[in-house]
Amino acid sequence: MFFKTKYPYRLLTPGPVPLHPEVQQVLAEPMIHHRTPEFERCLRSVCERLKDTFSTQEPVFIHASTGTGAMESAIVNTLSPGDKVLCIISGKFGERWAQMCKIFGIEVVAHNVEWGHAVKSEDISRILRAQPDIKAVFTQACETSTATVHPIRELSTLVRERSDTILIVDGITAVGAMELDMDQWGIDVVIGGSQKAFMLPTGLSFIAVSHKARRFIERSRLPKFYFDLKLEQKAMAKGETHFSTVVPLIRALDVSLNFLTGEAKKRTLSRIEKLAAATRAAAPALGLSVYSKAPSPSVTALVVPEGIDSQKLRDHIEEKYNMTLMGGQDQLKGKILRIGHLGYITNDDMFALFDILYQSLHDFEYGGLKKSGREEAQAILKKHLAK
Ligand SMILES: Cc1ncc(COP(=O)(O)O)c(C=O)c1O
Numbered sequence: 001m002f003f004k005t006k007y008p009y010r011l012l013t014p015g016p017v018p019l020h021p022e023v024q025q026v027l028a029e030p031m032i033h034h035r036t037p038e039f040e041r042c043l044r045s046v047c048e049r050l051k052d053t054f055s056t057q058e059p060v061f062i063h064a065s066t067g068t069g070a071m072e073s074a075i076v077n078t079l080s081p082g083d084k085v086l087c088i089i090s091g092k093f094g095e096r097w098a099q100m101c102k103i104f105g106i107e108v109v110a111h112n113v114e115w116g117h118a119v120k121s122e123d124i125s126r127i128l129r130a131q132p133d134i135k136a137v138f139t140q141a142c143e144t145s146t147a148t149v150h151p152i153r154e155l156s157t158l159v160r161e162r163s164d165t166i167l168i169v170d171g172i173t174a175v176g177a178m179e180l181d182m183d184q185w186g187i188d189v190v191i192g193g194s195q196k197a198f199m200l201p202t203g204l205s206f207i208a209v210s211h212k213a214r215r216f217i218e219r220s221r222l223p224k225f226y227f228d229l230k231l232e233q234k235a236m237a238k239g240e241t242h243f244s245t246v247v248p249l250i251r252a253l254d255v256s257l258n259f260l261t262g263e264a265k266k267r268t269l270s271r272i273e274k275l276a277a278a279t280r281a282a283a284p285a286l287g288l289s290v291y292s293k294a295p296s297p298s299v300t301a302l303v304v305p306e307g308i309d310s311q312k313l314r315d316h317i318e319e320k321y322n323m324t325l326m327g328g329q330d331q332l333k334g335k336i337l338r339i340g341h342l343g344y345i346t347n348d349d350m351f352a353l354f355d356i357l358y359q360s361l362h363d364f365e366y367g368g369l370k371k372s373g374r375e376e377a378q379a380i381l382k383k384h385l386a387k
Contacts, residue, residue, distance in 0.1 A: 007321050007322040007323070007352075007356075008322065009322050009323075009324075010322065010323040010324070010349050010352060010353070011323075011324050011343075012323060012324065012325055012339050012340050012345070012349065012353055013324055013325060013326045013338070013339075013340045014144050014147075014173055014196070014298060014299035014326060014338055014339075014340035014341075014342065015144070015172075015173065015193065015195045015196045015202075015340065015342065016195040016201060016202055016343075017195060017196065017197075017199060017340055017342045017343025017344070017345075018199075018343040018344040018345060018349075019199055019200065019201070019343065019344060020199045020255070020256060020259065020343070020344045021344070022255050022256075022258075023199055023200060023252045023255055023256050026248070026251050026252045026254075026255050027201075027248050027249075027252050029248070029251065031247065031248070032247060033247075034240075034241070034244055034245050034247050035240065039247060039250075039251075040239035040240065041239075042250060042251055042254050043239055043240070043241065043245075043250060044239045045254055046062070046250055046253050046254050046257065047059070047060060047062070047236060049254075049257045049261050050062075050206060050208075050257070051208075052257075052260075052261040052262065052265065053175065053176055053192075053257060053260045053261055053265065054175060054180075054182055054190055054192070054206070054208040055180065055181045055182045055183060055184070056182040056183045056190075056208050056210075057183060058182070058183070058208055058209060058210050058211065059208070059209065059233065059236065060206055060207070060208040061073075061206070061207050061208075061209070061229055061232045061233075061236065062204055062205070062206055062241065062245065062250065063204070063205045063206075063207065063226075063227060063232075064203065064204065064241070064243065064244070064245045064246050065203075065204075065205050065226075065227075066193065066195075066202055066203065066205060067170075067172040067191065067192070067193030067195075067196075067205045068096070068205075069205045069226075069227065070172075070191040070192070070193070070205035070206060070207045070227075071096065071097065071100060071170060071191060072100060072227055073205075073207050073224075073227035073229065074168050074189050074191060074207060075100055075101055075104055075106070075222065076104060076220070076222040076223065076224040076227055077209075077216075077217050077220055077222075077224060077227065077228070077229045077230075078136065078166060078168070078189065078213060078216040078217055078220050079101075079104070079106055079135060079136065079216070079220055079222055080219070080220055080221035080222060081104075081105040081106075081221060081222060082105065082106075082107065083106050083107065083135045083136070084106070084107040084108075084109065084131070084133050084134050084135060085101055085106055085107070085108060085109065085134060085135055085136040085137070085138060086108075086109045086111060086124070086127055086128070086131075086134050086136070086137045086138070087101060087108050087109070087110055087111065087138045087139075088111050088113060088119050088124070088137070088138065088139040088140075088150065089110055089111065089112050089113065090112075090113035090114070090115060090116075090117065090118075090119060090140070090143045090146060090148060090150070091115055091140070091143040091144070091145035091146040091148070092143075092144075092145035092329050092330065093140050093143055093144060093145060093170060093172075094113075094138075094139070094140055094143060097138040097139075097140075097170065098110055098138075101138070104222055105222075109127065109131065109134065111123065111124065111127060115145075115146045115148075115331060115332065116146045116148055116291050116292045116293055116301075117148065117293050117294065118148060118149060118150050118151055118293065118294035119139065119150050119151070119155070121151055121154035121155055121157075121158060124137065124155060124158055125158050128158060128159075128162065128165070132162075134165055135164065135165060135166070135216075136165060136166050136167070136168050136216075137155065137158075137159055137165065137166075137167050137168065138168045138170075139152070139155060139167070139168075139169055139170070140169070140170045140171075140172075140173075140174075141169050141170065141171045141173075141174030141175075141178070141180055142171075142172075142173040142174045142177070142178070142296040142298055142299070144172070144173045144296075144298075144299055144338075145328075145329055145332070146291065146292055146301060146332070147291065147292045147295060147296050147299045147300055147301035147338060148292040148293070148294050148295070148296060149174070149178065149294050149295070149296045149297075150294075152167075152169055152174075152180060152185065152187065153181075153185050155167060156185040156186045156187050157185075157186070159186070159188070160185075160186035163212075166188035166189065166210075166212060166213050166216055167186075167187050167188050167189070168188060168189040168191075169187050169189065169190050169191065170191050171190045171191055171192055172191060172192060172193040172196055173196050173197075173296065173298040173299060173342070174296075174298065175190060175191075175192035175196070175197060175206070176192070176196070176197030176198060176260045176265070176268065176269075176342075177196065177197040177269065177272050177297055177298040177341075177342055178269065178272070178273075178296070178297050178298065179269070182208060182210070183210075186210075187210070188209070188210040188212050188213040188216075189207065189208065189209050189210070189213050190207070190208045191205065191206065191207050191208075192205065192206035192207075192208075193205050193206070194206075194249060194253065196298070196342050196343075197260065197268070197272070197298070197342045197343075198253060198256050198257075198260065199256045199259070199342070199343045199344055200249055200252050200253060200256055201249065203246050203249050204246060204249050204250070204253065207229070209229065217229055217230065226243070228242070269297075272297050272298060272341050272342060273297045274384065274385065274387065275297075275341040275345060275350065275385075276295065276296070276297040276298070276299075276300055276341045277384055278350060278380070278381050278384035278385055279300045279302075279339055279341070279350075279353075280295060280300060281380050281381075281384055282354055282376075282377040282378075282380040282381045282384070283300075283302050283377075285370070285373050285376035285377040285380060286354070286357055286358055286361060286369065286373050286377055287305050287361070287366065287368045287369060287370075287373070288302040288303065288304060288305070288337075288357070289302065289303045290302065290303075291303050291332075291336050297341060298340070298341055298342050299338055299339065299340050299341060299342075300338070300339050300341065301328070301332070301336045301337070301338050302336060302337045302338075302339065303335060303336055304335065304336065304337060305361075305366055305368055307366075308361070308364055308366060309334045310327050310328060310334050310335055310336055310337050311327045311328075311333060311334050312334075312364075313337065313360055313361075313364060314326070314327045314337060316360055316363060316364070317356055317357075317360050320360070320363070321356040321359065321360065323352070323353065323356050325337050325338065325339055326338040326339075326340070339353065347381075347385045350381055350385060351378060351381060354374075354377040354378060354381060355374065355378070357377075358373055358374040358377065
């Protein structure tokens, strides 16, 4: 991989994502200590600006962990043993919520949704009405494994009216990538991860908590040590993190937030949407169809033609063309390719993506491939990306 072929390396997965050049520059700077005035200034700036990215006035905490760490933090900081919760399961990451809650002794009501479909808020409304003791509803904003978005605004309306239930949203492939208005919609906990729209390497996770969720934090009795938000709150007031933290990533975050706050945030969101729309529009020219019934702007899942194993196609694309895409998991293994739209993706990357997809389907002797497919796809991309 990387330098073996004549093709430049391109990373088009739903995370990790290509880094912004300015982020790469900061990451190359000499190390500084995490208990210094310089770092304190940087951390205070980052914590303040994260609020804009998360669309909240509430505190946003940073953990030195991958996204799953913030998922664990959301559970252990808000719940107590024996609490009952509702988990919306429409793919691998919804399964993870349920699995983690069970490990922590939480009673899980599982609501399974057909993969590739958005949850129906009527179903959630019915479950919540029937079970008033449900303390939390867990969902993804974007279920990355199926490239599908859920109607978070509708779900938050249902949960907001209940004083003893909170909505916990895994926004790992949603924060900074699509509209997710935490305060206005009334979401209680939103989670993010650095290797997604933040355009950073993996290693930081974020957790924003509402006023209502802070009441849950006060009374939570699940054991916690590393992910203790009360300790983080005290440290944050002093411009510190409770434990050591990943200084280079936080300094790089201060740069990437330039693209995820204020007016720039709107531009980033519309760029991501544009890449997704272009991908969805161009794919049929190559005989690829969109898998999801509620497609996400941050990642697109494309169904490969019958008779082609998407895992083998993905491996071939990496080996021969130096481009990394993702395949499908479990019931989608061998059936889909997942293409990420987050991070520093140029128009050139998009044209190369469709050229390589065409070439690879040709290498696999796909009989349905139209001769004009390559040009058609490129023309559709050009039109969409020029908008
Ligand atoms: C929606 C979602 N949730 C959770 C995770 C897990 O995050 P991590 O791999 O950073 O622990 C991912 C990672 O891709 C994700 O896309």
